[in-house]
Structure formats: C-alpha cells, structure tokens
C-alpha cells in the first residue's frame with residue numbers, strides 16, 4: 001500500500017465525521033445558516049492567505065524546478081480559482097466578498113495555520129506535504145460525497161461550490177501532491193514517517209474542527225484587540 005493510501009485509511013474515522021458534519025451536510029441539503037457562512041468566509045479568506053505563505057516556504061525548501069512548479073501551481077489555484085466557491089457562499093449569505101476580508105482568525109483557524117507553519121519551518125518537504133494534504137483531499141471527497149448523495153442540479157444553491165471541489169482540477173492537484181509525498185516517504189526513516197503521520201492526522205482533526213468553528217461562530221473568549229500604539 002502506498003504511504004498516502006495508508007494515511008487515508010488510518011484517518012477514515014475523521015473523514016467520515018467531516019462528511020456528516022452539519023455544516024457540510026447542510027451544503028448538500030442546500031441549507032446552511034447565514035451566520036455560519038459568513039463566519040466561514042471571513043476565516044477562510046485569511047486561512048487561504050496563510051496557506052499560500054506556507055506554499056512559499058515549501059518553494060524555499062524545494063531542491064528542483066519540478067517541486068517549485070508543483071507548489072507554484074497550487075498557489076495559482078488558491079489565488080485565482082478558490083475565489084469561486086467563496087463567491088457562491090457570499091451570494092447565498094447575501095454579503096459582499098470584499099466586506100469579508102481582513103478579519104482576525106478565530107482560535108481554531110489560528111491553531112490550524114500555526115500547526116502548518118510549524119511543520120513548514122521545522123520539517124522537510126514530505127512533512128510539509130503531510131500537514132497540507134488534508135486540506136485539498138478532504139474537500140475533494142466532500143465534493144464527491146455530496147454529489148453522489150444529493151445529485152445537485154443547476155438550481156441547487158450550493159451547486160457551484162460542490163461542483164468546484166468534486167471537479168477534475170482539484171482531483172488533479174490532490175493527486176500530484178499525493179504522488180510527490182509517496183515518492184518522498186519511500187526514503188525516510190520509520191521515525192520520520194511517524195512524524196509525518198502525526199502532522200497529517202492533526203490537519204485532519206483541524207479540518208473537522210474548522211467546520212465546527214464556522215458552524216458555532218467560534219470567537220476568542222475576550223474579543224478586544226491589542227491596542228494600537
């Protein structure tokens with residue numbers, strides 16, 4: 001079994017919980033509370049900015065142009081394409097995308113990007129890929145599961161979102177990351193494979209926690225920001 005197949009199998013419990021989460025299931029049913037959509041978009045806009053920074057660190061740790069190109073393409077996708085599903089959520093929530101930008105990250109999203117930053121700064125490329133991979137992989141499967149379960153048509157309010165993540169482009173990007181990870185995992189120690197598995201599982205946990213954060217409109221215990229000098 002390839003390393004990435006092993007990761008998928010070992011984390012099936014979390015993947016299943018993600019598919020059944022009320023926010024995710026609500027996308028399938030076409031019914032998500034407006035407040036949850038707004039909380040999600042605000043957090044995800046900043047989360048995706050951090051995600052591109054992490055790809056930038058991966059570029060700086062790349063030893064060849066194939067790896068640079070891999071991460072460059074992923075940045076291009078986040079920058080130019082992932083605005084589409086955000087616009088679908090904005091349209092359904094009745095808000096303007098530009099008004100959703102520049103908010104501080106709620107605790108769970110903050111934890112998630114710092115977990116990825118930690119592995120980006122202290123790990124090698126394989127470890128970084130393990131921390132990043134649950135992000136496209138869980139969304140690809142959410143798109144596939146919701147398509148099978150709800151067979152959305154053009155009149156479904158979240159049809160563009162579901163179609164976007166179930167699409168061949170996300171499948172292709174996820175497949176490329178998986179293939180590179182499988183190559184890198186072939187030549188590392190057992191100890192390093194354990195570190196990689198821990199990074200992957202924690203990102204799966206944080207993907208599930210991110211949906212819960214949005215659904216419950218999670219905030220910091222005290223919302224006062226640091227005073228400007």
Ligand SMILES: Cc1ncc(C[n+]2csc(CCO)c2C)c(N)n1
Pocket residue numbers: 044047048051074075077078082134135136137139170173207210
């Ligand atoms: C919390 C959260 N997790 C995953 C995604 C989806 N996603 C983020 S980056 C990317 C491309 C990977 O290179 C994909 C598919 C999201 N938007 N927000």
